[in-house]
Amino acid sequence: MKIAIGCDHIVTDIKIKAAEFLKKQGHEVIDVGTYDFIRTHYPIYGRKVGKLVATGEADLGVCICGTGIGINNAAQKVKGVRAACVADVQTAVAAKENLNANVIGCGGRVIGIGSIEYILEAFLKAEYKPTPEKDALIAKIDGLIGENDCIENDHLFDEYLQKWDEGYYHD
């Protein structure tokens, strides 16, 4: 399978290990970044993974940040994405079987690479088990976001990054 993977600067080392694991399993991996430990912003990478999955350029996505929450919200906010952010195998499998989840995520500061490998392997192997009720819920989820420019506009975040550079956002 073709799998898009992304992370923020907190867990780049964990993301690299997860990507290596996927490659060893025979998958093609598209690593959207970030590629180092320099402070950046998780929505950039969550959106990139979400975009690749929503457009069909990737079959599935993997999103990891400190808790997994920020980057998986960013992926979730792309129309067509159904992301799950989990800490165990059973939840990951249920997300695929019941909701046909197409992005799997976790917190790299929450669970270790051993659990991540188990979760990825099980999620990729699991299959959606359709029923009319599940199909209806998925259609409702997919219908929540209307038409917008999130997927095609690669300059979506420019104004915020400019404000960041100008010192607008500070602790």
Add this chain to the structure above:
Amino acid sequence: MKVALAANTDGEKLKNTIKEYLKSKGYEIEDFSNQDIFTATENVVTAIQEKGITRGIIVDDYGVAPFMIAAKHHGIVCAPTYEDYTSSMTRHHNSTQIITLGANVTAEKLSCQLAENFVKTEYDGGRHQIRIDMLNREC
């Protein structure tokens, strides 16, 4: 503080345990449960967006479906929460208004603790706000 709670049938028992626990800690609860998880989640989202409630907790089997539903809404950050670190960090860094819990995943005592951690923790703001502004730009 008033907290919006909701569950579908799968999460009803755990939700009621959390409700009693948060009440005993002095929180006011409004219950938006519905047997359908889509409706239950939409009820909590509306309570946050239109009724001035700042925290919501949704319980079903695994916490995944309400995450998918809630996070698709503009201005909503939602966190599936299975352990302590996420329950408070997601407030500090993500300004999360809604957490989800899975009755199949997290036992009653830990769930109550996670709910309390979440409702009592404040957002750090500062540099984290750029990420929230970006999320709100997406949809």
